Amino acid sequence: MHGKLHRLITQAVANRLKLPEPIVPFLCEGSEAPDRFADYETKMYVTRSGRVRTRKVRVKHHGTPFRVIKRTALKARHLLLKAEDAPARSEANWFNKLLKHTREDLQERGSYLAGRVLHYLQDNVIIGPSVDKLAHDKLERECANIDPASCIEKTKLKRLVCKKEVYKEIESVKTHNDPLEVMKRAIEHSYSVGSSIFSPSEAPPDLNKLGNEVYRNLKDKGKLILFYSAILLLVPIILLITTSSVILSFLTLLPSTILAAHGFVVARSRNINTVLRATQRMPRWIIYVCVGSFLTDIFLGGVGASICILLVILFYFLFLRSPAWKRIKDEIDWFKWVLQPTRDSI
Ligand SMILES: [Zn+2]
Structure with missing residues (x-):
């Protein structure tokens, strides 16, 4: 044209x-x-x-x-x-x-x-x-x-x-x-x-309601997410100390550190947009941890890195599997989300 x-x-x-x-x-x-x-x-x-x-x-x-x-x-x-x-x-x-x-x-x-x-x-x-x-x-x-x-x-x-x-x-x-x-x-x-x-930035009411549901669910599990994030940091560090190849260990350490950092943000932040965006980025890093751990195990032998695979899969099923999340996960970065007051806070 x-x-x-x-x-x-x-x-x-x-x-x-x-x-x-x-x-x-x-x-x-x-x-x-x-x-x-x-x-x-x-x-x-x-x-x-x-x-x-x-x-x-x-x-x-x-x-x-x-x-x-x-x-x-x-x-x-x-x-x-x-x-x-x-x-x-x-x-x-x-x-x-x-x-x-x-x-x-x-x-x-x-x-x-x-x-x-x-x-x-x-x-x-x-x-x-x-x-x-x-x-x-x-x-x-x-x-x-x-x-x-x-x-x-x-x-x-x-x-x-x-x-x-x-x-x-x-x-x-x-x-x-x-x-x-x-x-x-x-x-x-x-x-x-x-x-x-060019549509308004705020998420439509029905989606925003689901976004709030997901946010509160993640906040309720805050301590558990912190605990998991700490383990996600520790296991690859132990692996790094105990294995012979520093480069290969980094294949697991790097993505699991980033995933843990996202976990800390989700657990600690009080901003609904920050929490939902960090959660949206998590599945990608879960895949990277799995691939990194798999390669580490293949090249170094042993099953050390497989612990990371089990951990992140458990992480996924514990925190990223709610029906509300499934409905909104692809829409997070298209909108701004507004925190609604809970019944207790009114
Ligand atoms: Zn053209």
Whole structure:
């Protein structure tokens, strides 16, 4: 799609979403940008001599991998959430201004990234030139004659809220052959994903209630989590002292230390957002502990590190298996969570 068309579609969507005027130019700028300032990904490959090397590859348009679009959407949302806590430009000190950490700067960067997301979604509804150049060029020419501002009036639009819904929408994007259908789908996907990225920061009431349930459950188990975190620190240290390979022992020690640090934060912090975000990061470190311990056992022999595997699996089942957690675990970093008073504290 041509830059001008990306801008027109994004402008029409921004008008429909009633986005604040100051951020719209940045959103539109972002929707044109990927053709001039491409995104790159690092890919690994094996040379003829069997060496593993990495190279930077330009992210493909018209068939952009879903993971790139999701990652960019999440970054945009994070910047917009951060903007709410940052000082306004007029009140910020020189240091925040220097680091571009003012509310306006973060909103502008978040909107620009959201624009890039819309560009990829809009491109992905048209067949790529590398697949069929003739069909691609013909569709682009025909689409250029359709006015997005009037087409949006005839398009069924739906607002999304949760991150899960946004990811599902991104995965549902596919190519179309009819120019009007292409335009309608480009508008529809842009509107849906944009509506969630720019939606209010606070978690919807039903999710927030579950978030509070999880928070209180973790607080009730605070002492037990502290105890487990201390053991998670101790076992790999003992392993490090008693085994011959320092490097291999670190494979277990490093992730279990980070997991234990998250455990301490969850047990001690009184901030619901800090607690839920630390909990969200835990499963990743549990996997790293398991992989590290497994490798340590394979290369060093013995079953010392397996104790860590048992520990973290137990940790997982004790603290990260509630039905409420399952419902909200993928939504934690998409929202801000508000601590509600308990019945006892009213
Ligand atoms: Zn493009």
